[in-house]
Amino acid sequence: MIRDTRICFIGDSFVQGTGDPEYRGWVGRVLAETRGDITAFNLGIRRNTSEDVRLRCWQEVLPRTLPDADNRLVVSFGSNDTVVEDGRVRVDPARCLDNLAAILDESRRRAIAPLVVGPPPVIDAGDAHARRTLHLADGMAALCRARHIPFIATTRALADHPVWTREAMAGDGAHPGAGGYRTLAGLVLTRQWHEWIARADQHRS
Amino acid sequence: MIRDTRICFIGDSFVQGTGDPEYRGWVGRVLAETRGDITAFNLGIRRNTSEDVRLRCWQEVLPRTLPDADNRLVVSFGSNDTVVEDGRVRVDPARCLDNLAAILDESRRRAIAPLVVGPPPVIDAGDAHARRTLHLADGMAALCRARHIPFIATTRALADHPVWTREAMAGDGAHPGAGGYRTLAGLVLTRQWHEWIARADQHRS
Numbered sequence: 388m389i390r391d392t393r394i395c396f397i398g399d400s401f402v403q404g405t406g407d408p409e410y411r412g413w414v415g416r417v418l419a420e421t422r423g424d425i426t427a428f429n430l431g432i433r434r435n436t437s438e439d440v441r442l443r444c445w446q447e448v449l450p451r452t453l454p455d456a457d458n459r460l461v462v463s464f465g466s467n468d469t470v471v472e473d474g475r476v477r478v479d480p481a482r483c484l485d486n487l488a489a490i491l492d493e494s495r496r497r498a499i500a501p502l503v504v505g506p507p508p509v510i511d512a513g514d515a516h517a518r519r520t521l522h523l524a525d526g527m528a529a530l531c532r533a534r535h536i537p538f539i540a541t542t543r544a545l546a547d548h549p550v551w552t553r554e555a556m557a558g559d560g561a562h563p564g565a566g567g568y569r570t571l572a573g574l575v576l577t578r579q580w581h582e583w584i585a586r587a588d589q590h591r592s
Numbered sequence: 593m594i595r596d597t598r599i600c601f602i603g604d605s606f607v608q609g610t611g612d613p614e615y616r617g618w619v620g621r622v623l624a625e626t627r628g629d630i631t632a633f634n635l636g637i638r639r640n641t642s643e644d645v646r647l648r649c650w651q652e653v654l655p656r657t658l659p660d661a662d663n664r665l666v667v668s669f670g671s672n673d674t675v676v677e678d679g680r681v682r683v684d685p686a687r688c689l690d691n692l693a694a695i696l697d698e699s700r701r702r703a704i705a706p707l708v709v710g711p712p713p714v715i716d717a718g719d720a721h722a723r724r725t726l727h728l729a730d731g732m733a734a735l736c737r738a739r740h741i742p743f744i745a746t747t748r749a750l751a752d753h754p755v756w757t758r759e760a761m762a763g764d765g766a767h768p769g770a771g772g773y774r775t776l777a778g779l780v781l782t783r784q785w786h787e788w789i790a791r792a793d794q795h796r797s
Contacts, residue, residue, distance in 0.1 A: 403631075403633070405631065406629075408624065409616075409620075409624050410616070410619075410620045410623040410624050410632060411614075411615070411616060411620060414615075415614075415615045415616060415620070418615040419613065419614050419615050424611070426608075426610065426638060427615060428608070428634075428637070429633075429634055432633070432655065432656060433631060439655075443655060446651065447652060450637065450644075450648060451637060
C-alpha cells in the first residue's frame with residue numbers, strides 16, 4: 388500500500404529558508420533526501436515567535452491535511468522568542484514551552500504525528516541571546532522527551548559550525564546561505580528523521 | 593535603497609510543486625533565477641480550485657505581508673476547476689473568472705501587486721478537459737488584460753511539450769518531475785516575470 392504522507396512544516400524564517408539563494412532551505416533538502424512521495428507544505432514565516440505560530444497553526448494546517456492520509460507536523464521556533472525588544476524578551480521561555488506543549492498536545496488529539504526541530508542560533512545576537520536560546524532548547528527537548536515526541540537539537544551544533552557561522556555573518560547575521568541550510572538538513576537527516584518518517588500510524592501510539 | 597520584496601504564491605498542486613523529487617517546483621526555480629533577496633511563501637494546496645483559493649486567500653496572505661514592504665501575489669489555479677466530478681465540472685468557468693476577479697481586485701485594494709500564471713494542462717484528463725482548460729485560460733487572460741495585470745499562459749505550451757507530457761505520464765498523469773517544472777519555470781521567466789519584479793511601486797499605478 389502506498390501511504391499518502393502529508394507534512395506541514397510550521398515555524399519561523401529558518402523553516403522558511405530565508406537567505407538561501409536556492410530557495411530550498413533545510414526543509415527542501417531534507418525532503419529531497421527522503422524516500423517516497425511526500426506532500427509537503429512550508430508554513431515558515433519570518434519573525435514568527437511561538438506565540439505567532441500557536442495562533443495560526445490549526446487554521447493553516449487543517450486545510451492541508453486529509454482524513455485518510457498519514458498527516459504529520461514539524462514544528463520549529465524559539466530563536467525569535469529569545470530576542471530582546473523594548474527591554475524584554477519577545478516571548479518568555481515558560482510561555483514558549485506552554486505554546487509548544489499546546490501545539491503538540493493538539494496535534495496528537497488530531498492524530499497528526501509531530502516532530503520538533505530545535506531553534507537555530509542567531510549568530511550576531513550576542514552571548515546572552517545564545518545562552519537563552521540554548522536554555523530554551525533544553526527545555527523543549529525535555530518537554531518532548533516527556534511526551535515521547537522526537538526532538539532534534541540544532542542550537543549548539545550550528546553555533547559551533549564554521550559553515551553556518553561564516554555564512555550567517557556574511558549575510559544578515561542570522562540566516563546562512565545554501566551551505567548552512569545543507570548543514571542543518573544534515574543534522575535533521577542523521578538524527579530521528581528517517582525513523583520518524585518510516586513509523587506507520589505512530590499517531591495512534 | 594534595498595527593497596523588501598515579499599511574494600505569496602497561492603494556488604494548487606502545480607504551485608506546490610507536487611511530483612518534483614527536488615521539492616522545488618516552478619516556484620523555487622523561478623525564485624532561484626530572480627535577482628535580489630526575495631521573501632517567498634508557497635501557499636499551493638493540492639486539489640484546490642479557484643473557490644478554495646478565494647476562501648483562504650487573505651487569511652493566509654495577510655500575515656505574510658508587511659506594511660512597508662513591496663508586497664506581491666502570484667495566483668495560479670484552474671486545472672482542478674475544469675475536472676468533472678459526479679457528472680459536473682468542479683467549478684463553473686464563469687464562477688472561476690469571478691473568483692479570479694475578486695482576488696485580483698482585492699489584491700489591488702490592499703496594495704499587493706498581482707501576477708497570474710495560467711493553468712497547466714492535466715495530461716491524462718482527456719481532450720474535453722484540455723479544451724475546457726484552454727478556454728478557461730483564455731478567459732483568465734482576457735480578464736487580466738482588461739485590468740492591466742500580467743498573465744502568463746502555460747496550458748497550450750505545456751500540453752505540446754515533450755518533457756512535460758512524458759514526465760506527467762510517467763508519474764501520476766498530471767504532475768511532471770524536475771524537468772517539467774524546469775520547463776514551466778522557463779515559461780514564466782521568459783515572459784513578464786522579470787519586468788514585473790523590477791517594477792517598483794506598481795501597486796500605486
